[in-house]
Amino acid sequence: MAAGALKFSTDHFTLKLGLFYAAYFFFGGVQLPFFPLWLEDRGLDARSIGLVIAAPSIVRIFATPIIAHQADRYQALKSTLVIASIVGMLAMSVVGVVEGTIAIFIAFIFAMAALSPMLSLSDAYALTGLSARGRAYGPVRLWGSVAFIAGNVGAGLILEIMAPGHLIWLIVSALVVVVIAARASLPGASLYWRRRNLRRRRCCATRYSWRWRWHRAWCKAATRCSTAFPRWNGAPLASTAP
Numbered sequence: 001m002a003a004g005a006l007k008f009s010t011d012h013f014t015l016k017l018g019l020f021y022a023a024y025f026f027f028g029g030v031q032l033p034f035f036p037l038w039l040e041d042r043g044l045d046a047r048s049i050g051l052v053i054a055a056p057s058i059v060r061i062f063a064t065p066i067i068a069h070q071a072d073r074y075q076a077l078k079s080t081l082v083i084a085s086i087v088g089m090l091a092m093s094v095v096g097v098v099e100g101t102i103a104i105f106i107a108f109i110f111a112m113a114a115l116s117p118m119l120s121l122s123d124a125y126a127l128t129g130l131s132a133r134g135r136a137y138g139p140v141r142l143w144g145s146v147a148f149i150a151g152n153v154g155a156g157l158i159l160e161i162m163a164p165g166h167l168i169w170l171i172v173s174a175l176v177v178v179v180i181a182a183r184a185s186l187p188g189a190s191l192y193w194r195r196r197n198l199r200r201r202r203c204c205a206t207r208y209s210w211r212w213r214w215h216r217a218w219c220k221a222a223t224r225c226s227t228a229f230p231r232w233n234g235a236p237l238a239s240t241a242p
Contacts, residue, residue: 013129013130013133013135014130014133014135014139014140017122017125017126017129017130017140018139018140018143019143019181020122020178020181020182021122021126021140021141021143021144021147022143022144022146022147022181023147023174023177023178023180023181023182024118024119024122024144024147024178024181025143025144025145025147025148025151026147026148026150026151026174026177027151027171027174027175027177027178028148028151029147029148029149029150029151029152029154029155030151030152030154030155030170030171030174031171031174033152033155033156034155034156034159034167034170034171035053035167035168035171036049036053037159037164037167038164038165038167038168038171039052039053039104040164041163041164041165041167042104042165044101044104048101048105051105052101052104052105052108055105055108055109055112056112056116059109059112059113059116060112060116060117063112063113063114063116063117064116064117064120067080067084067117067121068117068120068121068124071121072124077121077124077125077128078125078182080117080121081118081121081122081125081182082179082182082183083114084114084115084117084118084121085114085115085118085175085178085179085182086179087110087111087114088111088112088114088115088118088175088178089172089175089176089178089179091107091108091110091111091114092107092108092111092168092171092172092175093172094107094110094111095107095108095111095168096168096169096172126140126141151174155167155170158170
């Protein structure tokens with residue numbers, strides 16, 4: 001037991017998870033305040049900008065429960081985070097190359113449908129792993145808050161030397177960092193999944209052992225005898241009196 005605890009406490013889970021939070025919230029710090037400036041530079045009016053910005057709130061209502069349910073059902077939190085970050089990066093790249101309000105709106109909906117559930121999934125992943133290792137959630141989440149502020153300030157400084165029309169590629173670059181962090185920084189299988197596989201291997205080993213086979217044969221023989229001789233099973237015999 002002590003060896004197992006030592007193994008899972010030295011796998012740098014908190015450090016890797018903190019790096020992922022930093023990458024994800026850095027993207028949020030760049031995208032949230034500066035994406036409307038890019039939309040304005042592309043010629044969208046205030047009404048269209050408000051419609052595009054409001055899309056994530058609507059998409060989140062439908063996308064988050066569906067994606068989170070499937071990730072929990074197949075115990076694939078990390079794989080879902082990686083796939084969602086890749087889809088979000090590709091969709092946001094499409095946002096940067098398409099023309100017209102409708103095309104931007106549709107591409108942005110796909111991007112947010114993939115990216116919106118990531119915070120809920122990463123929190124579930126973090127709470128599962130941290131509780132198994134006896135670590136606190138607050139210090140890990142702090143990395144994300146610091147990175148969000150860094151994204152705000154850094155993108156504002158870059159805007160001094162970059163035209164607003166190129167801000168979308170700064171957002172896409174931040175998403176590339178999220179993809180790398182999700183793929184490389186997050187640990188592999190969770191502690192729950194490892195224990196489940198271990199229990200399955202033990203069950204299979206027990207099932208095909210000679211003791212299990214002898215016990216199964218004995219139970220079958222006892223069942224047959226109880227059926228053939230009802231008195232052995234405690235059931236009364238039929239009366240033969242005239």
